[in-house]
Amino acid sequence: MNMNASSVIHTIILILIPLVPAITYSESIVHEHKAHTHGISEIKLIISDGTISIKFESPANNIVGFEHAASNTEEENQLKRAHSILSKPASIFSFQGANCTSIPSSVTIDGLTKEPHKHQPANKHQPHSTHKEITAEYQFQCKSSEDLTSIETQLFNKFPNINEINVMWISDKNQGMSVLNPNNPQLFVE
Numbered sequence: 001m002n003m004n005a006s007s008v009i010h011t012i013i014l015i016l017i018p019l020v021p022a023i024t025y026s027e028s029i030v031h032e033h034k035a036h037t038h039g040i041s042e043i044k045l046i047i048s049d050g051t052i053s054i055k056f057e058s059p060a061n062n063i064v065g066f067e068h069a070a071s072n073t074e075e076e077n078q079l080k081r082a083h084s085i086l087s088k089p090a091s092i093f094s095f096q097g098a099n100c101t102s103i104p105s106s107v108t109i110d111g112l113t114k115e116p117h118k119h120q121p122a123n124k125h126q127p128h129s130t131h132k133e134i135t136a137e138y139q140f141q142c143k144s145s146e147d148l149t150s151i152e153t154q155l156f157n158k159f160p161n162i163n164e165i166n167v168m169w170i171s172d173k174n175q176g177m178s179v180l181n182p183n184n185p186q187l188f189v190e
Contacts, residue, residue: 043055046169049172063086146172174190
C-alpha cells in the first residue's frame with residue numbers, strides 16, 4: 001500500500017482522536033499533581049477534517065477571582081457572568097482564513113457553586129483541593145479549514161487575570177506549542 005505523508009498523518013490523527021477522552025480522564029486523576037499557577041491558563045486544540053476542538057482550562061482565580069464555593073451574591077454573579085461569557089464561543093474565538101461556526105459547548109464550574117451539580121458523580125480518585133479549575137470545551141465546524149491561518153482569542157480581554165495561555169495543538173498537517181499573552185493573542189496555524 002502506497003501512502004503519502006499526508007495520509008499517514010491523517011491516519012495517526014484518526015487513531016489519536018478516540019483516545020482524547022481517555023487521556024482527558026487520566027489527566028483528571030493526576031490533575032492535582034500538575035502545576036496550578038494563577039495567571040496561566042491552557043488550551044488544547046485539535047484541527048481535523050473541518051472540525052476544530054478546543055479545551056480551555058484555567059484556575060478559577062483567573063476567571064472569577066476566587067477558588068472557593070461562592071459565598072455571597074457578588075461571587076454568585078461573578079460565576080454567572082463567567083459562565084455566560086464562556087458559553088459564547090463565537091465571542092471568544094475568531095478564525096482567519098476559514099469560516100467556522102460553533103457547535104454546542106460545555107462549561108464546567110463545579111466546586112464553585114453552593115450546590116454541586118447532580119449530573120456529575122464525584123471523582124473518588126481526585127483528592128479535595130482548594131485549587132479549583134474552570135473548564136470549557138468547544139467545537140467549531142469549518143468550511144475550508146485547510147485555509148485556516150490563525151485563531152485569535154478574546155480571553156485576555158474578557159478575563160484580565162489571565163496573563164498567559166499555553167497552547168498545545170495538533171492538525172492534519174502539523175503540531176506544536178505556543179504561548180499567548182495579552183499582546184499576542186493569536187495562534188498561527190502552520
